[in-house]
Amino acid sequence: MSESEAAAPALPPILPARARADTENRILAERLETLLPAIMREEGIDLWVLVAREYFEEPVVASMLDAESLHARRRTILVFHDPGAGKPIERLTFSRYGGGLFTPAWDPATQPDQWQAVADLIAARDPARIAVNISELHQFADGMTVSQYDRFTAALPAPLRPRVVSAERLAIRWLETRTPGELALYPAIMRTAHAVIAEAFSRKVITPGVTTAEQVQWWYRDRLLELGLEPWFHPSVAIQRQGAKGMLQGGVVIQPGDLLWTDFGITYLRLNTDTQHLAYVLKPGETVAPAGLRQGLANTNRVQDILTRHFAVGRSGNAVLAAARAEAAAAGLDVSIYSHPIGLHGHGAGPSIGFWDNQTADPRGAAPLHANTAWSIELTSYAAVPEWGGQRVDFRAEENAFFDGTAVHYIDGRQRALTLIPSSP
Structure with a gap:
């Protein structure tokens, strides 16, 4: 970094595709392993649910796809859970494809209903605050559509539904930092x-x-x-x-x-x-x-x-x-x-x-x-x-x-x- 800008700077080398992908994946891993736990705890969120559909990736999910995953596949649901006591954040994916930086948490052969699989896991974790990306003001934190919200809340056990909160500040912190x-x-x-x-x-x-x-x-x-x-x-x-x-x-x-x-x-x-x-x-x-x-x-x-x-x-x-x-x-x-x-x-x-x-x-x-x-x-x-x-x-x-x-x-x-x-x- 510098205060003065070079008048006619030379063009830096441009990385080839594989090197770009390696760099992007390294940075994504750093963000997930260091930034995500910090901001979840600062914002007091126990569990964060993110939902996207193929070619309709919301901004936060798009930022969490690795360099080989150019789009969400079918419906991709990501869940982050903080078990507390200084334990690592669980990074889970409910999707028919993928894994990578996320642990697969859905077996369609055992539970064909994707939403019910998510709800069952949340019920087992019993979080105090369940954050979803809903925001009237910020497009970056408003990625959950009405249809997805309806399906998600319908699958949740009734006692857990009042615990659903906006992830507005968490989503903004993730993207801005x-x-x-x-x-x-x-x-x-x-x-x-x-x-x-x-x-x-x-x-x-x-x-x-x-x-x-x-x-x-x-x-x-x-x-x-x-x-x-x-x-x-x-x-x-x-x-x-x-x-x-x-x-x-x-x-x-x-x-x-x-x-x-x-x-x-x-x-x-x-x-x-x-x-x-x-x-x-x-x-x-x-x-x-x-x-x-x-x-x-x-x-x-x-x-x-x-x-x-x-x-x-x-x-x-x-x-x-x-x-x-x-x-x-x-x-x-x-x-x-x-x-x-x-x-x-x-x-x-x-x-x-x-x-x-x-x-x-x-x-x-x-x-x-x-x-x-x-x-x-x-x-x-x-x-x-x-x-x-x-x-x-x-x-x-x-x-x-x-x-x-x-x-x-x-x-x-x-x-x-x-x-x-x-x-x-």
């Missing part, structure tokens, strides 16, 4: 994304006066195909231009003097990146960007510093947003903050810190921040650029970082200078 093994992988994953962005914002891809914004977007997609990587959203490329209103996109040709913006993210080794960078296309004879554009990015870097200073364990996302906005306003900065957790999902589980369309408190930002979480520090500041006749310009930035509970550390640095694209070779 990054382990040491994941943290060791993340810098190279971020460096990969940064290297691809550096290629996109270069004369290798962009010929001013010829290349359109849309062509750069599709170059990203083709480049990821070449590398055997996947985007988790379609890349964005847009132009801000002196005398033009807003962001220019699509078939607009990139010209000298343009300020370019990109939003780009990949999924690799089950972890996601989400990055926004800015570049300036030099006019003939220019060697640096106009001072007003450079100051605009410096303002955004200052907002990043303000925001990350307010991270604290137990503080809500809404409280972080309010404190950061107040400090930025006092400093005379015109800002919008819309940061989010990142990790197993691009827009990850955990409390949000603002939304571009809501800069006040939001129910999705009410939960507390936890240590060992990764974040997209996503925001913008606006500034009048003197060289563009006082035009209001949007200086967007997004960099991924890790919150260790005390401080926020950028995973592979952050952009502190505009990328420069020469107007001629």
